[in-house]
Amino acid sequence: MTLVLGIESSCDESAAAIIRSDRTILSHRLASQIEAHQPFGGVVPEIAARAHIETLPDMVSAVLQDSGLALDDLDAIAATAGPGLIGGVMVGLVMAKSLAMASDKPLIAVNHLEGHALSPRLDDADLAFPYLLLLVSGGHCQILRVNGPGQYQRMATTIDDALGEAFDKSAKLLGLGYPGGPALEKLAQSGNAAAVPLPRPLLGSKEPHFSFAGLKSAVLRAVESGRYEKADIAASFQVAATDCLIDRLGFALRQIGSDSGIQTLVIAGGVAANQHIRGQLTQFADDNSLAFSAPPMWLCTDNAAMIGWAGVELLSAGHKGDPMNFKARPRWPLDDTAPAARGAGVKA
Ligand code: KG4
Ligand code: ZN
Numbered sequence: 621m622t623l624v625l626g627i628e629s630s631c632d633e634s635a636a637a638i639i640r641s642d643r644t645i646l647s648h649r650l651a652s653q654i655e656a657h658q659p660f661g662g663v664v665p666e667i668a669a670r671a672h673i674e675t676l677p678d679m680v681s682a683v684l685q686d687s688g689l690a691l692d693d694l695d696a697i698a699a700t701a702g703p704g705l706i707g708g709v710m711v712g713l714v715m716a717k718s719l720a721m722a723s724d725k726p727l728i729a730v731n732h733l734e735g736h737a738l739s740p741r742l743d744d745a746d747l748a749f750p751y752l753l754l755l756v757s758g759g760h761c762q763i764l765r766v767n768g769p770g771q772y773q774r775m776a777t778t779i780d781d782a783l784g785e786a787f788d789k790s791a792k793l794l795g796l797g798y799p800g801g802p803a804l805e806k807l808a809q810s811g812n813a814a815a816v817p818l819p820r821p822l823l824g825s826k827e828p829h830f831s832f833a834g835l836k837s838a839v840l841r842a843v844e845s846g847r848y849e850k851a852d853i854a855a856s857f858q859v860a861a862t863d864c865l866i867d868r869l870g871f872a873l874r875q876i877g878s879d880s881g882i883q884t885l886v887i888a889g890g891v892a893a894n895q896h897i898r899g900q901l902t903q904f905a906d907d908n909s910l911a912f913s914a915p916p917m918w919l920c921t922d923n924a925a926m927i928g929w930a931g932v933e934l935l936s937a938g939h940k941g942d943p944m945n946f947k948a949r950p951r952w953p954l955d956d957t958a959p960a961a962r963g964a965g966v967k968a
Contacts, residue, residue, distance in 0.1 A: 622695040622935055625719070626682070626928025627676065630732045631758065632656075632663045633921070634675040637681045638694070639928035641936065643742055647686035647900065648925050651675045653807030654799065669707030676715055689765025691723040693773040696941065698931030701729035702949030703759065709948040717944055726941025728931040732922075733954050734755075737766055738933050739915045747913050752882050754869060754901070758784035758888035759831070761830045763872045764954060765882070769930070774955035775872045779822075779962055780833035783861060784891045790839045790857050794850050801942035804854050805894050811855030816848050818860040827848050829961045835860055848923055862900045868913045869901075873908055884911040892920040911923040 621641045628635040637648040653671045657663050680835065684690065692867055699716030713729065716857050720727040736755055741747045749771075753764045761783040763776040781789070784801055791800025796807065818838045821831040835857065842853050869885070884904040891897065905912035919926060 622932055623689065623693060624696045624698050624728070624820070624928045624931035625680070625911050626693050626924040626926070626931060627680070627697070627699040627712045628732075628735070628922055628924040629672040629708045630700045630702070631677065631922055632668050633923070634679060634811065635922065635924035636676065637924035637928045638683050638687045639925060639932055640690060641717055641740070641747060645742075645925050647683040648688070648923070649683055649686070650923055651679065656954075662793060663850060664703070664822075665705040665707055665883045668705055669711055671871065671911070672708050672711040674944035676712065680715070680719070687936050691719060691725075692721065692727055696720075696726045696728050696931055696935055697723070698728035698730050700732045700735065700926050700927055701942075702732065702948070702952040704732055706948055706950045711843045712731045712849065713946070713948050715768070721944065723789070725835065726944070728889065728934055728939065729942040729946040729953060730927050730930045730934070732927070733760060733775045734769070735926035735930045737772065737954065738769065738930050739888050739919050740886045741933070742914050742925060742929040743919060743954050744913050747884060747886065750881055751884040751886045752869075752876070752910070753886045753887045753888060754865065754888065754892075756783045756865075756891035756897075758782060758788065761832070762890065762954075763828070763869065763883060765876065765880075766886070769933040769939070772954040774953070774958035775875065775902070776828040776830060776868055777958070778830040778962050780831050781836060783830070783832060783865075784889070786832035786836050787891065789836050790854075793836075793840050793843050799848045801891060801894065805858065805896065806853040807851050808858045811849065811851030811853070813859040814857040815838065816842050816856035818856050819844070820860050820863045820867070822865060825871075827962075828868065828871055830864060832861065832864070835863070858896050862897050865897065866900060866904050869904060882910070884913050886913045888915060888920065890921045893917045
């Protein structure tokens with residue numbers, strides 16, 4: 621059995637965890653920086669990087685202590701090496717490099733998106749490759765065929781905003797604070813989803829991708845019109861966005877056909893914490909004779925357990941470690957063979 625320390629620092633969460641290859645989470649800590657960024661209505665990269673510097677050293681000591689392990693007991697040190705806010709990524713990666721050098725253990729430079737993509741397998745031992753993954757976070761909205769660690773085939777991406785970004789921006793328009801996604805979901809619970817006519821961009825399109833910029837603009841117009849209750853706008857937004865997800869997943873399924881070997885639909889990333897989306901996807905999977913797998917809520921949003929687990933998966937797939945001069949990558953697509961989608965602001 622292998623033991624991996626995972627470190628996460630790509631956005632506004634500092635986290636460390638120790639994961640064993642039998643899926644045991646020996647220890648796990650997470651410090652959210654919500655209060656530091658709240659006055660600014662979003663994440664301030666410089667504040668985030670400084671907070672990671674202040675938090676991570678003690679946090680790593682704490683997870684070692686919690687699990688009763690010494691650095692020497694570990695098999696590898698894994699850290700997010702991108703994509704993300706570059707200052708923060710560098711803090712976690714440099715820390716992992718130092719620990720790896722001091723203990724003479726391999727460094728594993730983890731793609732944060734791979735952390736999300738493999739996170740459902742940390743919780744679900746029966747989830748086998750290949751699976752169809754809807755990866756929805758603050759920076760990404762993609763459909764991927766996951767064939768194994770390091771093996772991703774991107775089927776769809778967003779041509780403008782990521783879904784989490786659309787949630788956050790719409791929440792801001794509705795006067796909700798940061799972080800917007802969970803706040804918008806909460807407000808939507810008391811709203812009427814049929815009250816506000818909102819567009820479903822690219823619904824039925826022959827192009828595989830997502831688009832959310834038009835939906836966000838429609839939210840702006842609905843707010844400015846003064847004609848609707850905020851809760852109704854939130855509920856209508858959530859349902860419109862979910863309709864887009866379902867439509868695009870249907871398109872992806874038709875493209876891969878029935879003999880693809882895919883038996884499970886998986887959702888991961890921060891937006892996967894949304895209960896409405898989880899419910900609709902469960903139904904969609906059922907309608908398409910697929911099993912459905914979603915990580916527990918705390919594993920959907922950024923954390924270090926998924927980074928440690930990605931390290932475990934990569935080690936067991938034969939990865940020997942990354943060089944000490946591995947550079948932090950602000951952009952790092954999971955499938956670097958995928959052609960760029962049309963439009964400006966394409967997310968990797
Ligand atoms: O994966 P994540 O924690 O960080 C990134 O890698 O981006 O995702 C954060 C995103 C944010 O946009 C946040 O608003 C969204 O996930 N999010 C949600 C919910 N919880 C988090 N969006 C909708 N409903 C939620 N319950
Ligand atoms: Zn993330």
